[in-house]
Amino acid sequence: MSLTLEKIFEAKNRIAPYITTTPLIRMEKLDEFLGCQVYLKAECMQITGAFKLRGAVNKIKTLTPEQLSCGIVAASSGNHGKAVAYTAKKLGAKATIVMPYTAPAIKVNAIKELGAEVVQCDTSERFEVAERICKERNATMVPPFNDEDIMAGQGTSGIEIMEQCPDIDKVIVPVSGGGLIGGVSTAIKGMNSSVKVYGAEPAALPRYSASLKAGKPVKVEQKKSIADALVAQIPGDKCYPYIEKNTDGFFDVEDEYLLKAWKLLLTEGKILCEPSSAIGIGAVLQGLAKVEKDEKVCFLISGGSVGLEQLKVLEEVTL
Amino acid sequence: MSLTLEKIFEAKNRIAPYITTTPLIRMEKLDEFLGCQVYLKAECMQITGAFKLRGAVNKIKTLTPEQLSCGIVAASSGNHGKAVAYTAKKLGAKATIVMPYTAPAIKVNAIKELGAEVVQCDTSERFEVAERICKERNATMVPPFNDEDIMAGQGTSGIEIMEQCPDIDKVIVPVSGGGLIGGVSTAIKGMNSSVKVYGAEPAALPRYSASLKAGKPVKVEQKKSIADALVAQIPGDKCYPYIEKNTDGFFDVEDEYLLKAWKLLLTEGKILCEPSSAIGIGAVLQGLAKVEKDEKVCFLISGGSVGLEQLKVLEEVTL
Numbered sequence: 001m002s003l004t005l006e007k008i009f010e011a012k013n014r015i016a017p018y019i020t021t022t023p024l025i026r027m028e029k030l031d032e033f034l035g036c037q038v039y040l041k042a043e044c045m046q047i048t049g050a051f052k053l054r055g056a057v058n059k060i061k062t063l064t065p066e067q068l069s070c071g072i073v074a075a076s077s078g079n080h081g082k083a084v085a086y087t088a089k090k091l092g093a094k095a096t097i098v099m100p101y102t103a104p105a106i107k108v109n110a111i112k113e114l115g116a117e118v119v120q121c122d123t124s125e126r127f128e129v130a131e132r133i134c135k136e137r138n139a140t141m142v143p144p145f146n147d148e149d150i151m152a153g154q155g156t157s158g159i160e161i162m163e164q165c166p167d168i169d170k171v172i173v174p175v176s177g178g179g180l181i182g183g184v185s186t187a188i189k190g191m192n193s194s195v196k197v198y199g200a201e202p203a204a205l206p207r208y209s210a211s212l213k214a215g216k217p218v219k220v221e222q223k224k225s226i227a228d229a230l231v232a233q234i235p236g237d238k239c240y241p242y243i244e245k246n247t248d249g250f251f252d253v254e255d256e257y258l259l260k261a262w263k264l265l266l267t268e269g270k271i272l273c274e275p276s277s278a279i280g281i282g283a284v285l286q287g288l289a290k291v292e293k294d295e296k297v298c299f300l301i302s303g304g305s306v307g308l309e310q311l312k313v314l315e316e317v318t319l
Numbered sequence: 320m321s322l323t324l325e326k327i328f329e330a331k332n333r334i335a336p337y338i339t340t341t342p343l344i345r346m347e348k349l350d351e352f353l354g355c356q357v358y359l360k361a362e363c364m365q366i367t368g369a370f371k372l373r374g375a376v377n378k379i380k381t382l383t384p385e386q387l388s389c390g391i392v393a394a395s396s397g398n399h400g401k402a403v404a405y406t407a408k409k410l411g412a413k414a415t416i417v418m419p420y421t422a423p424a425i426k427v428n429a430i431k432e433l434g435a436e437v438v439q440c441d442t443s444e445r446f447e448v449a450e451r452i453c454k455e456r457n458a459t460m461v462p463p464f465n466d467e468d469i470m471a472g473q474g475t476s477g478i479e480i481m482e483q484c485p486d487i488d489k490v491i492v493p494v495s496g497g498g499l500i501g502g503v504s505t506a507i508k509g510m511n512s513s514v515k516v517y518g519a520e521p522a523a524l525p526r527y528s529a530s531l532k533a534g535k536p537v538k539v540e541q542k543k544s545i546a547d548a549l550v551a552q553i554p555g556d557k558c559y560p561y562i563e564k565n566t567d568g569f570f571d572v573e574d575e576y577l578l579k580a581w582k583l584l585l586t587e588g589k590i591l592c593e594p595s596s597a598i599g600i601g602a603v604l605q606g607l608a609k610v611e612k613d614e615k616v617c618f619l620i621s622g623g624s625v626g627l628e629q630l631k632v633l634e635e636v637t638l
Binding site for chain 1: 339340342344345346347348361363364365366368585586588589590591592623627628630633634
């Protein structure tokens with residue numbers, strides 16, 4: 001366990017020229033809906049549209065010039081792939097992004113437009129293919145979450161929250177493999193141990209709730225949920241110890257409440273995000289996260305990768 | 320001309336318990352698209368979803384208890400009507416909102432849910448009907464823009480901009496009758512006369528461009544535009560002198576660029592607003608508003624009243 005607040009501050013300086021300090025929006029309009037003082041950490045307004053850029057830049061900036069010249073590889077059709085492709089372009093390195101055949105053309109093209117090579121394969125083979133490319137080319141894999149440099153980068157969002165609102169009471173973070181909450185909880189607890197940090201994950205994939213109960217990372221069954229960015233079946237083994245140490249609880253959110261939360265954020269909050277990002281708000285709507293009227297509660301809105309055509313599903317959702 | 324910066328500061332104190340200080344969002348993600356340092360004054364995140372609440376509260380709070388007890392009346396199917404209904408409810412007064420028969424049921428119901436009476440009539444008769452109701456009941460009309468108390472309320476958004484970013488260089492404001500820019504420009508020039516304030520209006524309805532050229536308020540032909548909240552044909556005669564004195568130029572924005580701006584703000588900026596509110600960004604995209612890379616430019620995003628079904632038109636728009 002080598003991740004420390006100091007390392008996250010180092011990451012903050014390292015990535016500063018490449019990222020934007022995302023706004024912490026005081027969203028008073030949502031107070032009556034959620035029953036607390038609502039703050040939104042808008043990572044959907046990050047340069048590449050999601051927090052993932054923080055970790056990718058931090059990881060790639062630690063590579064030697066020789067490593068960089070051999071190229072970098074990532075297996076991701078989502079925000080992580082975009083972040084790696086963007087960073088490689090900025091640093092003049094070659095990126096290869098491994099994507100499943102099923103990835104929509106719009107996502108494939110977006111990655112290509114950033115100058116990255118796209119290799120497509122079956123979904124089940126993507127990590128294997130990425131590993132093979134790394135070996136063949138002596139290239140470096142940039143993992144999506146299970147890495148302390150990645151976590152350090154994501155943790156910079158936590159430092160920003162504490163700097164933007166030093167008297168925040170609670171922070172609720174969307175969770176998949178644990179890279180974001182691993183970094184954010186380490187940063188926040190390091191700066192002020194009395195701030196509560198919670199994770200929100202889909203009820204269909206409660207990998208952290210189950211693991212914390214078991215006292216070690218356990219794998220949950222693969223099930224579908226509307227939270228299409230929160231699909232890890234098992235906690236990252238490098239993330240898990242930080243989360244076990246630095247978080248105050250997990251909420252398993254049903255799709256029904258996640259959809260309500262997503263609609264609320266868009267129609268009342270006027271913020272467009274991807275469905276996964278609204279899961280913390282869903283935890284309040286479902287009654288899982290207990291909040292008080294005078295508490296300052298920060299919802300980390302992790303990303304904004306969503307097509308307008310996806311919003312049609314919201315027409316059926318009632319608030 | 321009795322509107323002064325002092326009166327706008329008085330309004331700020333008067334309305335403080337009823338409104339939210341809207342965020343000024345530093346939107347670095349849009350810098351590359353617009354060629355300047357982008358700041359968004361998010362009035363779409365105001366409690367009732369638009370800046371209109373500021374003026375309505377300021378006006379209604381200046382009424383005597385006797386006046387309040389006779390009720391208030393407004394002719395508006397949009398953000399102004401909603402603001403007046405909301406304020407009346409908060410202050411325990413009766414509001415009557417006159418709306419055209421053609422107003423969508425969703426808007427009529429939203430006003431009714433705020434406890435207001437809705438009177439429907441032909442669009443052309445709505446001001447006449449509202450006046451008649453005022454006379455019959457000795458009630459007070461709350462005008463949408465042509466009133467110095469209304470302007471003072473709207474001007475509080477300008478004070479907030481200056482407090483949130485004292486070194487802002489330019490502010491671009493959507494314009495219809497002139498209540499918003501009348502107040503905002505008076506506030507900003509009063510606080511720092513070197514800040515430039517511009518208006519953006521639909522090319523189809525260039526009432527201020529035409530009037531400033533003529534040196535007096537002139538009425539322009541009624542034409543359609545996508546900016547459905549910016550429909551005044553003639554400047555308010557009480558607004559005009561302040562705007563003549565305190566603004567630095569007007570941009571007549573074509574629908575084509577307004578649509579691009581609206582889409583840009585939603586898909587890249589992740590902010591949902593009504594089409595009219597994106598007109599300032601449209602002025603930059605159309606090449607009318609000249610901005611520099613190191614300039615801090617604030618776009619006032621006036622409101623967020625838009626149904627998700629209206630977003631379909633954006634699928635055809637290219638950035």
